[in-house]
Amino acid sequence: MKVLIGVSGSIAAFKALELARLLRKHGAEVRFVLTKSALNFVTPLSCQTLSDNEVYCDQFVLTKGIKHLSIGEWADILVVAPATANIIGKAASGIGDDLLSTTLLSYQKPTVFVPAMDEGMWDNPIVKKNASFLKDHGVHFLEPSVGVLASGKVGRGRFPSVGVVLRKILSVYEQRCGLGGRKFLVTGGRTEEDIDQVRVLTNRASGLLGAELLQAILCRGGNARGIFGEVTCELPGDIDTTRVRTSAEMLDALREHFAWCDCLIMAAAIGDYRPQTTSSGKIHDERFELQLEKNKDLLKEVTSQKESRVVVGFSLEVEEHLARARQKMAAKNLDIIILNSPKAIGATRAAASILKPDSEEEHIEEQTKWQLANRILDECMMVFDGRTSR
Ligand SMILES: Cc1cc2nc3c(=O)[nH]c(=O)nc-3n(C[C@H](O)[C@H](O)[C@H](O)COP(=O)(O)O)c2cc1C
Structure with a gap:
């Protein structure tokens, strides 16, 4: 160039x-x-x-x-x-x-x-x-x-x-198509759940894909809002971003902003589990057992009010990934699901597969998260365009 x-x-x-x-x-x-x-x-x-x-x-x-x-x-x-x-x-x-x-x-x-x-x-x-x-x-x-x-x-x-x-x-x-002022709500980063006053249960997500999505939306003429947990990347300034820590806080923020958007892209790595109890001090026991309970399924919680919104979910599986992703897509009423592997977590590049309800899975070769973010936005625009041409 x-x-x-x-x-x-x-x-x-x-x-x-x-x-x-x-x-x-x-x-x-x-x-x-x-x-x-x-x-x-x-x-x-x-x-x-x-x-x-x-x-x-x-x-x-x-x-x-x-x-x-x-x-x-x-x-x-x-x-x-x-x-x-x-x-x-x-x-x-x-x-x-x-x-x-x-x-x-x-x-x-x-x-x-x-x-x-x-x-x-x-x-x-x-x-x-x-x-x-x-x-x-x-x-x-x-x-x-x-x-x-x-x-x-x-x-x-x-x-x-x-x-x-x-x-x-x-x-x-790269001649990326414009987003025509559409409103995108993007979640990114990782949630964490308190074990005691100093320790947390979390994962290795960096927030980079979510950050690239926000920047791509800004550069392509869309409106973006972010809801981000912890990150190890720089978040773009100038975009209305709510910062949260736990899965419950993420859900509250989602409930607050979901009505605003035309499209939700759920790129955050939300912990599936939280400790059943949180110790108020610092645990010093020689051995202790951590009992976990499941967090609420955030996507299911909001997609009950989905209406005409486009909703993109992510699925990270180690085995039987395709079958599980299809199940997830149906159960959560998603328009697109991005299937990725543990290798994508915390990395600057990622391969992925894109699934839509009525089509075959499409593989995306390993590329930068900027490129992947743009590809996801292209897919969202195709869903919007498909609806208007019907
Ligand atoms: C210290 C200083 C800072 C300036 N900063 C800006 C600026 O940030 N944006 C702007 O439009 N004009 C700014 N100007 C005014 C332009 O320099 C001025 O309009 C000039 O004629 C622009 O010429 P150009 O467009 O040919 O470069 C500044 C002028 C000075 C003296």
């Missing part, structure tokens, strides 16, 4: 350097185009060092070829990151008065804007109109995040985390 990063004059311009590093780590080739204003915030030397490529700042230099055409031809994707209110306005008005704006005018492959600015600027109706005009013309946007802005005020306008920007670039490059 060849990525041309256009940097405009925002205080967040330094984030473009971090983005270049991440893209290259991901195997992408990177080049930079800087506006004159951007030169106040980052130097061509840093851009050249981190991209290991020539950096372009001026369209009227005496080199072979027409720069704004040739760098556009080179790139697979043009990412304006950060995008100022000014460059958004110029692109929406067809102005080409420097190398970046002229490249944008002539560029015909996918373009992504990552705006970063003060909240007052982002809320300005003219900036909003310019952004939505560009979106209507097929330009992709990643909404700025909420947080502390350069002015010290808290508001929407921050450059999102570079991890999310990378995923946005990937989802555009």
